[in-house]
Amino acid sequence: MCGIVGLFLKDKSLEPKLGAMLTEMLITMTDRGPDSAGIAIYGGANDGRAKITVQSAAPDKDFARLDQDLKDAIGKPVLMLVKSTHAVLEIPADQVESARTALAHLRPDLKIMSVGDSLEIYKEVGLPKDVASRFDVSKMHGTHGIGHTRMATESAVTTMGAHPFSTGPDQCLVHNGSLSNHNGLRRELIREGMTFETQNDTEVAAAYVSHKLKEGHNLGEALESGLEDLDGFYTFVVGTKDGFGVVRDPIACKPAVMAETDQYVAFGSEYRAMVNLPGIETARVWEPEPATVYFWNH
Amino acid sequence: MQTFDLAARGLRELNQTLHAVKGTTNQTAWEIINTKGSHAIAVGVDAPLDITVHGTTGYYCAGMNKQATIRIKGHAGPGVAENMMSGAVIVDGNASQYAGATGRGGLLVIKGNASSRCGVSMKGIDIVVHGNIGHMSAFMAQSGSLVVLGDAGDALGDSLYEARLFVRGKVKSLGSDCIEKEMRPEHLELLEDLLRRGEATGKARPEEFRRYGSARQLYNFNIDNASAY
Numbered sequence: 179m180c181g182i183v184g185l186f187l188k189d190k191s192l193e194p195k196l197g198a199m200l201t202e203m204l205i206t207m208t209d210r211g212p213d214s215a216g217i218a219i220y221g222g223a224n225d226g227r228a229k230i231t232v233q234s235a236a237p238d239k240d241f242a243r244l245d246q247d248l249k250d251a252i253g254k255p256v257l258m259l260v261k262s263t264h265a266v267l268e269i270p271a272d273q274v275e276s277a278r279t280a281l282a283h284l285r286p287d288l289k290i291m292s293v294g295d296s297l298e299i300y301k302e303v304g305l306p307k308d309v310a311s312r313f314d315v316s317k318m319h320g321t322h323g324i325g326h327t328r329m330a331t332e333s334a335v336t337t338m339g340a341h342p343f344s345t346g347p348d349q350c351l352v353h354n355g356s357l358s359n360h361n362g363l364r365r366e367l368i369r370e371g372m373t374f375e376t377q378n379d380t381e382v383a384a385a386y387v388s389h390k391l392k393e394g395h396n397l398g399e400a401l402e403s404g405l406e407d408l409d410g411f412y413t414f415v416v417g418t419k420d421g422f423g424v425v426r427d428p429i430a431c432k433p434a435v436m437a438e439t440d441q442y443v444a445f446g447s448e449y450r451a452m453v454n455l456p457g458i459e460t461a462r463v464w465e466p467e468p469a470t471v472y473f474w475n476h
Numbered sequence: 477m478q479t480f481d482l483a484a485r486g487l488r489e490l491n492q493t494l495h496a497v498k499g500t501t502n503q504t505a506w507e508i509i510n511t512k513g514s515h516a517i518a519v520g521v522d523a524p525l526d527i528t529v530h531g532t533t534g535y536y537c538a539g540m541n542k543q544a545t546i547r548i549k550g551h552a553g554p555g556v557a558e559n560m561m562s563g564a565v566i567v568d569g570n571a572s573q574y575a576g577a578t579g580r581g582g583l584l585v586i587k588g589n590a591s592s593r594c595g596v597s598m599k600g601i602d603i604v605v606h607g608n609i610g611h612m613s614a615f616m617a618q619s620g621s622l623v624v625l626g627d628a629g630d631a632l633g634d635s636l637y638e639a640r641l642f643v644r645g646k647v648k649s650l651g652s653d654c655i656e657k658e659m660r661p662e663h664l665e666l667l668e669d670l671l672r673r674g675e676a677t678g679k680a681r682p683e684e685f686r687r688y689g690s691a692r693q694l695y696n697f698n699i700d701n702a703s704a705y
Contacts, residue, residue, distance in 0.1 A: 430592055430611075433554060433572070449532050449553060450513035463532070463551055465572055465591045468611065 181207025184445035197318030211327030214340035216301025223295035251280035294348030301340035346388030348419035355411035423473035430468035483510035604674025
C-alpha cells in the first residue's frame with residue numbers, strides 16, 4: 179500500500195495554510211501506511227541563503243551548540259531551528275558544500291534529510307498524526323508540499339527508509355509501489371557518481387531523477403525517461419524548487435486521484451484525502467492516465 | 477425517503493441497516509449523505525431499494541449488489557459495483573479502475589469515463605460507459621455486454637470469452653484473441669435496448685458502434701505451441 183498526498187498552491191493566500199492542509203490530508207492516509215510518515219515542504223527561498231535539514235537519533239547531544247560549531251567551521255553565520263529529531267540549518271547559499279563537509283566531521287551520526295533553497299523534509303517512524311505533530315507541520319507555510327505514509331515492503335521500517343527521499347538540491351520523490359530493477363539501477367547510478375543512504379527501491383528512483391536533472395534534463399524529460407528505465411509498480415509524486423510532477427507506470431494499478439481548482443492542484447492516493455480542501459465539490463477531479471507525465475510549475 | 481448521515485453514524489451501521497430492511501419494510505427510498513470518499517458504501521444490499529449516494533465514493537461502492545438501484549451523485553473509486561448480481565448502479569461522474577469487475581448480472585452505467593480494467597472478468601453484467609474506458613478493459617470477460625460511447629484504451633478484450641463489446645469511438649489496440657465482428661440486426665436491437673437502459677438514448681445510435689468479440693483461438697491448448705512452454 180502506502181499513501182501519497184500532495185498540494186501545489188496557485189493562490190498565494192493559501193500559503194500560510196499549506197502545512198495545516200497537508201497534515202489533514204496525510205492523517206487521512208494513515209490506513210494506507212501506518213509504519214512511518216514524512217513530509218516535504220517548499221517554504222519559499224531567502225535570497226542568498228540555503229537550508230540543510232538534518233536528523234539525529236540523539237538530538238540532545240548532536241544539536242547542542244551545533245550552530246556555533248558549524249559557524250566556527252565555515253566562518254559564516256548559521257541559523258539553527260530545532261524541531262524534535264530534526265534541525266534546519268540556514269547558511270549562505272555558497273557554503274553548502276563546505277557545511278556538508280564540516281557536518282560530517284562535527285557530527286558524524288547526523289543524517290542529511292534535504293538540501294536546498296526552499297525544501298525542508300521531516301520524516302520519522304510512527305503514525306502520521308504523531309509524526310506531523312512532533313514537527314508542528316500544521317504551522318508551516320509554503321508554496322507546495324508532498325506527504326507520504328508508508329506500509330513497508332522493500333526495506334526496513336526506519337527513519338531513513340521513510341519517504342520523501344531527497345537526492346538532489348530542492349528535489350524530492352515519494353512512491354507508492356515497488357520497483358523490481360532497483361539493484362541493477364543503483365549500481366549504474368553509483369558508477370555515475372550518485373550516493374545512497376539505504377537499500378530502498380524508492381531512493382533509486384529519486385536518485386535516477388536527480389541524475390537526469392543533473393545531466394540537464396527538465397523534470398518532465400526525467401520522468402519520461404523513467405518510464406523506460408524503471409521497472410515495477412509505481413505512482414510517483416516529485417517535487418522541485420518551483421514544480422510538482424506526477425507519473426504512474428503503464429499498468430497503473432497503484433491508485434491516484436487529482437483535483438484542480440483556480441486555487442490549487444491536489445494529489446491523493448484516494449479521494450478521501452482531499453475531501454476537506456476548499457472548493458473540492460466543484461473541482462475538476464480525474465485519475466491521472468498511465469505512463470503519462472503531469473507537471474505544474476510556479 | 478430515509479436519510480442516512482454517514483459521517484454521523486458510520487459505515488458499519490449503514491450497511492447493517494441496509495441489509496436489515498430485506499422483506500421487512502416498504503420504505504424503499506434512501507439517500508446517503510456526507511460520504512467523504514468512504515469505502516464500501518452500500519455493499520451487499522439484497523432488496524429492491526432505491527439508494528442515492530450524494531458525493532464521491534471510495535473503494536467498492538455498491539459491491540455485490542442484488543436487486544437495488546444505487547445512484548452515485550459524484551465520482552466512484554476503484555471497484556464500483558464489483559461482483560454485482562442484479563439491480564442497477566448509475567455513476568454520474570467518472571469511475572476508477574476495475575468498475576463492474578466479475579459482475580454476474582444487473583446494469584452498471586458510468587456517465588463519465590471509466591479508467592483501466594473496466595469489466596474485467598465480467599460474467600453476465602451489462603456495462604454502459606458514456607465516456608472512454610482505459611486499458612485492459614473486459615480482460616477475460618466471460619459474458620454480458622460492455623457498451624462504450626467514447627474510446628477504448630490498449631488491449632481491449634484480452635483473452636476474451638463470450639462477452640460482447642461495443643465501442644463507438646477508437647480502440648487503441650485489441651488484446652490477444654479479441655477481434656472485430658460483424659454487426660448483425662440482433663446486435664443493433666440489443667444495443668438499442670442497452671442504450672435506453674443505460675440512459676444514453678439520444679447520445680448515440682446503435683449503427684455508430686462496432687462490435688468486438690472472441691476469436692475463440694485460446695479456448696483449447698494448441699499442441700503446436702508445446703515447445704514454447
